[in-house]
Amino acid sequence: MIIAPEKFSDALQPLVTHKIDKGMTTKLVTRDDICNSIYFPAEGRDCAEEMKYFIKNAFDQWATKYVLLVGGRNGGVTEEKWWIPVRYSLLNDDGEGSYLTDLYFADVYDSSGNFSSWDSNNNGVFAEWTNTQRDVMDMYPDVYVGRLSCTNVPQVKTIVKKIITYETTAYGAEWFKTFVGVAGDTYPEISDPYYEGEMATNASFQQLESLGFTASMIWTSNGRFSDANSVIDEISKGCGFVHFSGHGNVLAWSTHPSRNESWVNGPNAFDMKKMSNGDQQPIVIVGGCHNAQFNTSLSNILTGVLEDGLSYFKSTRPFGAFWSYKWIPRCWSWAMASQTRGGAIAVIANTGLGYGEPGEQTLTQRGRHLEWLFFKAYSDGKVNLGETHGTDLIYYMNEHPPMADQTDCKIIQEWALLGDPSLLIGGYPS
Numbered sequence: 001m002i003i004a005p006e007k008f009s010d011a012l013q014p015l016v017t018h019k020i021d022k023g024m025t026t027k028l029v030t031r032d033d034i035c036n037s038i039y040f041p042a043e044g045r046d047c048a049e050e051m052k053y054f055i056k057n058a059f060d061q062w063a064t065k066y067v068l069l070v071g072g073r074n075g076g077v078t079e080e081k082w083w084i085p086v087r088y089s090l091l092n093d094d095g096e097g098s099y100l101t102d103l104y105f106a107d108v109y110d111s112s113g114n115f116s117s118w119d120s121n122n123n124g125v126f127a128e129w130t131n132t133q134r135d136v137m138d139m140y141p142d143v144y145v146g147r148l149s150c151t152n153v154p155q156v157k158t159i160v161k162k163i164i165t166y167e168t169t170a171y172g173a174e175w176f177k178t179f180v181g182v183a184g185d186t187y188p189e190i191s192d193p194y195y196e197g198e199m200a201t202n203a204s205f206q207q208l209e210s211l212g213f214t215a216s217m218i219w220t221s222n223g224r225f226s227d228a229n230s231v232i233d234e235i236s237k238g239c240g241f242v243h244f245s246g247h248g249n250v251l252a253w254s255t256h257p258s259r260n261e262s263w264v265n266g267p268n269a270f271d272m273k274k275m276s277n278g279d280q281q282p283i284v285i286v287g288g289c290h291n292a293q294f295n296t297s298l299s300n301i302l303t304g305v306l307e308d309g310l311s312y313f314k315s316t317r318p319f320g321a322f323w324s325y326k327w328i329p330r331c332w333s334w335a336m337a338s339q340t341r342g343g344a345i346a347v348i349a350n351t352g353l354g355y356g357e358p359g360e361q362t363l364t365q366r367g368r369h370l371e372w373l374f375f376k377a378y379s380d381g382k383v384n385l386g387e388t389h390g391t392d393l394i395y396y397m398n399e400h401p402p403m404a405d406q407t408d409c410k411i412i413q414e415w416a417l418l419g420d421p422s423l424l425i426g427g428y429p430s
Contacts, residue, residue: 001026001027001028001029001055001058001062001064001066001067001068002015002016002026002027002028002029002068002070003029003030003031003034003051003054003067003068003069003070003084004028004029004030004031004069004070004071004083004084004156005030005031005070005071005083005084006030006031006032007083007153008070008071008083008150008153008156009028009030011153011156011157011160012028012070012156012160013028014160014161014164015160015163015164016028018163018164018167018168019422022167022424022428024422026422027062029054029058031051031083031084034050034051034054035050039054039057039058040053040054040057040058040061042054045124046085047085048085048086048087048104048105048126049117050085051084051085051105052087052104052105052108053115055067055105055108055143055145056108056109056115059108059142059143064143065143065144065387065422066143066144066145066146066384066386066421066422067105067106067143067144067145067146067421068145068146068147068148068420068421068422069084069102069105069145069146069147069148070083070084070147070148070150070156071083071084071147071148071149071150072084072147072148072149072150072151072294072334073149073151073294073295073296073297073299074151075297075299076297076299077299077302077303077306078303078306080295080297083150083151084147086100086102086295087100087101087102087104087105087118087126087127088100088101088126088127089101089104089118089126089127089410089413089414090125090126090127090128090129091127091128091129091406091409091410091413092129092130093129093353093406093407093410095353096352096353099293099351099352099353099410099413099414100293100294100295100351100352100414100416101127101351101413101414101416102145102146102147102416102417103139103141103145103393103412103413103415104118104126104127104413105143105145106141106142106143106144106145106390107137107138107139107140107141107142108142108143109138109142110136110137110138111138111140116137116138118135118137119135120135120136120137121133121135127413129406129409136403137402137403137409139393139397139402139409139412139413140393140394140397141390141393141394144384144386144387144389144390144421144422145386145417145421146346146385146386146389146417146418146419146420146421147294147416147417147418148337148418148419148420149294149330149331149334149338149418150338151297151329155338158338158340159337159338162279162281162345163345163420163423165279166279166281166345166423166427167423167424167427167428168427168428168430169279169427170240170426170427171426171427171428171429171430172429173280173427175237175238175239175240175280176239176240176280176426176427177212177213177214177240178213178214178215178216178237178238178239178240178241179204179205179208179213179214179215179216179239179240179241179242179243180215180216180217180218180234180235180239180241180242180243180282181198181201181202181204181205181215181216181217181218181219181242181243181245182201182218182219182225182231182242182243182244182245182246182255182266183195183197183198183200183201183217183218183219183220183225183243183244183245183246183255184197184198184219184220184221184225184246184255184256184257184258184264185197185198185220185221185255185256185257185258185259185260186245186246186247186255186256186356186358186362187256187356187358187359188256188257188258188259188260188261189261190358190359192358192359192360194358194359194360194362195219195220195221195258196245196356196357196358196359196362196368197219197245197246197255197287198217198219198220198221198245199362199363199368200243200245200287200362200363200368200371200372201217201219201243201245202217203363203372203375204241204243204285204371204372204374204375205217205243205375207372207375207376207378207379208241208375208378208379210379211379213240213241216234216239218230218231218234220255220256220257220258220264221257221258225255225264225266226264227264227265228265228266228267228268228271231266231267232267232271232274232275235275235277235282235342236275236276236277236342237277237280238277238278238280238281239277239280239282240282240283240426241282241283241284241285241375242282242283242284242285242344243284243285243286243287243371243372243375244266244284244285244286244287244288245287245288245368245371246266246287246288247288247289247354248286248287248288248289248290248291248332248349248350248354249288249289249290249291249324249325249332250269250290250291250293250296250324250325250326250328250331250332251268251269251270251325251328251331251332252265252266252268252269252332253265253266253267253268253286253288253291253332254266268332269328269330269331269332269335269336270328270335272335272336272339272343273339273341275336275339275341275342275343276341276342277342277343278341278342280342281342281343281344281345282344282345283344283345283346283347283348283385283419283425284333284336284337284344284346284347284348284349285348285349285371285374285375286332286333286347286348286349286350287350287354287356287367287368287371288349288350288354289350289352289353289354290331290332290350290351290352290353290354291331291332291333291347291349291350292331292332292333292334292347292348292349292350292351292414292416292418293326293331293350293351293352294331294333294334294351294416294418295326295331296325296326296327296328296329296330296331297326297327297329298327298329300326300327301322301327304321304322304326304327308321332349333347333349333416333418334347334418337418337419344419345419345423346385346417346418346419346420346423347418347419348374348389348415348416348417348418348419349415349416349418350367350414350415350416351414351416352410352414353410353414354367354411354414355367355407355410355411356368364399365400366407366408366411367411369396369399369400370392370393370396370411370412370415373392373395373396374388374389374392376392376395377389377391377392377395378425383424383425383426384421384422384423384424384425385417385419385420385421385422385423385424385425386417386420386421386422386423387421388425389415389417389421392415393412393415396408396411396412397412
């Protein structure tokens with residue numbers, strides 16, 4: 001099922017036709033259809049809950065498995081406006097008080113078979129976790145949800161063309177069998193011999209090696225990662241998967257040289273246009289903070305000035321100042337996924353602060369574990385992107401029950417798929 005605003009409908013029709021031609025029952029539903037009770041009676045306390053109830057009904061009555069949300073920010077100054085509703089988790093870990101979570105729409109039922117409201121105390125605060133309040137949530141996905149954070153019709157047309165081309169040309173292609181790992185020493189300030197990002201990317205490749213993949217490791221320790229061009233040039237050769245493991249923000253991604261606290265910068269959001277891989281586009285997994293924070297908008301400059309005046313441009317207040325880059329047109333992940341002549345076919349990354357563990361335990365704890373478990377899910381036979389992403393979450397929750405630990409709960413909620421959840425990884429046979 002594709003949910004989109006009416007404005008994007010015509011541009012999405014080729015994707016609907018393509019999916020049906022490939023044997024996947026597909027239905028395009030507009031926001032107006034949901035609000036006007038065209039298929040099911042509209043219910044819910046706000047737009048996001050209304051859409052979630054619709055997804056529940058589609059799951060129950062249409063056996064919907066994949067849900068593609070098409071729509072990002074639509075401006076807004078005093079209040080954000082969206083083409084398609086979003087949900088912010090209000091889990092407060094003292095690092096930030098909220099962040100985007102599309103997992104909310106995927107978790108239809110709780111463990112008792114009831115509607116999973118993410119507001120168990122019914123106080124109107126969703127996914128709340130503070131010192132005094134905690135919503136009980138299931139978080140296991142019942143449907144697989146991905147989002148194309150498109151802000152206009154040309155972006156929709158670009159992504160539709162990319163998906164159709166990938167699914168019809170990637171199968172059997174030599175380029176698809178290449179894995180690229182981009183990493184360094186994530187925590188050089190810790191006195192240990194471990195290069196955590198490189199360990200994580202190597203663990204990912206180990207899941208793929210038996211499937212006939214070859215690795216190209218762009219690491220600081222082997223001298224192949226020295227600047228953004230090191231990464232751009234390698235991805236431009238074409239590859240099936242890329243795994244970045246390091247540090248990020250809404251604009252950029254970086255890491256450290258071996259046992260050195262200086263920075264090595266990968267491509268930023270404005271560099272993505274330099275990628276010249278054409279139709280040979282990878283699925284990209286990103287360990288780092290805020291790389292998929294898709295609420296960015298030029299409107300945020302006006303919001304910042306209204307809140308802080310001209311001091312907005314020099315303030316260092318976290319997550320509100322000009323230098324947090326929330327004003328850029330596209331966040332790092334969406335900038336890569338929406339490139340017209342290359343980039344990625346899909347990106348999975350964090351919408352908020354990412355978390356990792358230094359040292360030997362980096363592969364079995366926190367975000368680094370979640371990163372490489374995606375590749376385990378693929379090697380275990382999950383071939384549609386959304387199911388692979390969802391299985392990644394399930395594997396992690398089985399080992400780290402999210403209601404037992406606030407950080408694990410956040411790690412699960414913020415792991416967003418910016419791409420088509422029904423995408424057949426590696427494409428369809430001719």
